[in-house]
Amino acid sequence: MTKAFSIFGSGSRPHLGPFEQQVLQKLWSQGSATVRELLADGKIHQAYTTVMTTADRLYKKGLLDRVAEGRAFRYTPRHTPEELQRVTALESIRQLLGSGDASSLPLSYLVEALSSHDAQLLDELQLLVETKRRELQSRENNNKVRDAKGREQR
Amino acid sequence: MFALRGIAVSLTFFVLFYCLLSTLVVVAWRSLKLLHATEQRVAALLFGLRVLPLVAAVAITFAFVVPSFQLLEPRSIDEGMGAMPLVLGICALLLIACGCFRVITAQATTSRVVARWLEGARPLDAGAEMVTFRSRREAPPLTLVGVRRARVLVSDSTVALLSHEELQIALKHELAHMRSRDNLKKLIFRFCPFPGMARLESAWSQAAELAADDAAVSKLDDAVDLAAALVKLSRLIPVEAAPICTVGFVTGSISARVARLLAWDEADKVQPTRIRAWRVIPPAVAALVCVCVTYGPALALTHEVTEWLVGG
Numbered sequence: 154m155t156k157a158f159s160i161f162g163s164g165s166r167p168h169l170g171p172f173e174q175q176v177l178q179k180l181w182s183q184g185s186a187t188v189r190e191l192l193a194d195g196k197i198h199q200a201y202t203t204v205m206t207t208a209d210r211l212y213k214k215g216l217l218d219r220v221a222e223g224r225a226f227r228y229t230p231r232h233t234p235e236e237l238q239r240v241t242a243l244e245s246i247r248q249l250l251g252s253g254d255a256s257s258l259p260l261s262y263l264v265e266a267l268s269s270h271d272a273q274l275l276d277e278l279q280l281l282v283e284t285k286r287r288e289l290q291s292r293e294n295n296n297k298v299r300d301a302k303g304r305e306q307r
Numbered sequence: 308m309f310a311l312r313g314i315a316v317s318l319t320f321f322v323l324f325y326c327l328l329s330t331l332v333v334v335a336w337r338s339l340k341l342l343h344a345t346e347q348r349v350a351a352l353l354f355g356l357r358v359l360p361l362v363a364a365v366a367i368t369f370a371f372v373v374p375s376f377q378l379l380e381p382r383s384i385d386e387g388m389g390a391m392p393l394v395l396g397i398c399a400l401l402l403i404a405c406g407c408f409r410v411i412t413a414q415a416t417t418s419r420v421v422a423r424w425l426e427g428a429r430p431l432d433a434g435a436e437m438v439t440f441r442s443r444r445e446a447p448p449l450t451l452v453g454v455r456r457a458r459v460l461v462s463d464s465t466v467a468l469l470s471h472e473e474l475q476i477a478l479k480h481e482l483a484h485m486r487s488r489d490n491l492k493k494l495i496f497r498f499c500p501f502p503g504m505a506r507l508e509s510a511w512s513q514a515a516e517l518a519a520d521d522a523a524v525s526k527l528d529d530a531v532d533l534a535a536a537l538v539k540l541s542r543l544i545p546v547e548a549a550p551i552c553t554v555g556f557v558t559g560s561i562s563a564r565v566a567r568l569l570a571w572d573e574a575d576k577v578q579p580t581r582i583r584a585w586r587v588i589p590p591a592v593a594a595l596v597c598v599c600v601t602y603g604p605a606l607a608l609t610h611e612v613t614e615w616l617v618g619g
Contacts, residue, residue: 271541272542278538278562278565279538281534281569282538285534286531289527
């Protein structure tokens with residue numbers, strides 16, 4: 154597992170090239186495949202050797218498992234997309250916490266980021282509540298006016 | 308020796324069933340599809356699933372294992388005991404001891420923390436149907452504490468922040484938690500530990516919050532007041548983590564709860580349906596008949612397995 158982490162930067166997405174991501178996506182959708190099977194539906198427009206090299210690189214990064222099948226390899230993703238997202242996020246946090254000289258400093262950045270995110274979210278929610286309340290009040294006022302008019306007409 | 312063997316065999320069956328059922332629950336609960344069920348039912352079902360391994364293991368042990376040993380095991384034979392029942396029996400004892408320890412520590416921690424929160428607290432006449440205290444500023448904003456004598460603590464900050472209507476509806480939310488005995492349920496979870504159950508407990512917690520929201524709200528104004536109270540109290544930063552036997556008002560996904568409350572529609576409020584007797588009695592009678600008919604063979608089968616276990 155730790156091998157897989159080394160490829161991730163501090164962001165929440167793994168540092169994979171576009172083609173590596175495409176091969177990984179394809180393997181997630183197919184479950185497992187050989188290079189020939191990956192190329193079979195014609196959606197990957199690359200040479201056999203390019204796909205083979207990319208799959209080998211993903212294997213060496215610890216993202217794929219492989220078993221020999223004849224003269225080729227059958228590749229299987231080692232993690233589900235959710236697992237990969239989780240371990241990436243955890244590793245990013247771990248890297249952040251281990252990055253500074255003063256150990257409490259990165260933690261304070263994290264708390265600051267979370268607090269500002271929370272505050273922003275709460276501001277948005279408060280706005281929604283106030284809008285709904287105004288909507289309710291105006292509806293109530295309209296009903297009162299309508300009732301008053303009805304009484305006058307009678 | 309007979310009694311000791313009986314206890315070892317019963318504990319062995321208990322721990323085997325407990326682990327087997329717990330594993331099944333951990334693996335299978337997420338495949339449940341409850342699209343049209345009310346949150347109250349979802350919470351009840353998740354709670355049922357969480358405690359099912361414990362309840363079923365105890366029921367099977369007392370209904371089948373103990374009677375089969377008592378009735379079918381010859382007392383005169385001085386049989387030895389294999390290693391398996393001994394080891395599994397010790398595992399069962401450790402499991403029970405671990406459960407008791409977790410319950411006692413949870414209760415003790417809660418009592419200690421709540422006693423601190425209650426220092427200098429005074430009764431609050433909020434017109435709610437439960438004992439309510441106004442606690443100091445450092446206490447959590449709004450919390451239901453206790454299992455047997457449930458009380459609600461409302462902090463000074465909460466009273467200052469919320470309008471009368473918002474406070475009333477927030478207290479109704481806590482009253483719903485009290486009526487569904489959510490603190491007791493949390494304590495029961497502590498008694499039956501098993502790896503992988505945390506997600507099920509978290510799903511239950513979220514469903515219990517939504518069910519309490521539903522129980523508190525009866526019209527759109529209430530829903531908006533409850534949403535406003537949630538947003539306001541979310542801004543208060545808790546000084547310390549809440550202990551196990553407490554239910555905080557600001558729990559679960561706040562944005563999901565607020566969005567749900569703002570989309571509240573009176574037409575969607577499902578009235579609790581009474582379970583009709585004619586729907587329950589026939590299946591219950593059929594199940595009882597099945598148990599009666601198959602009880603003898605089941606005891607014999609249990610005894611065969613017992614023999615294999617003791618012999619092994």
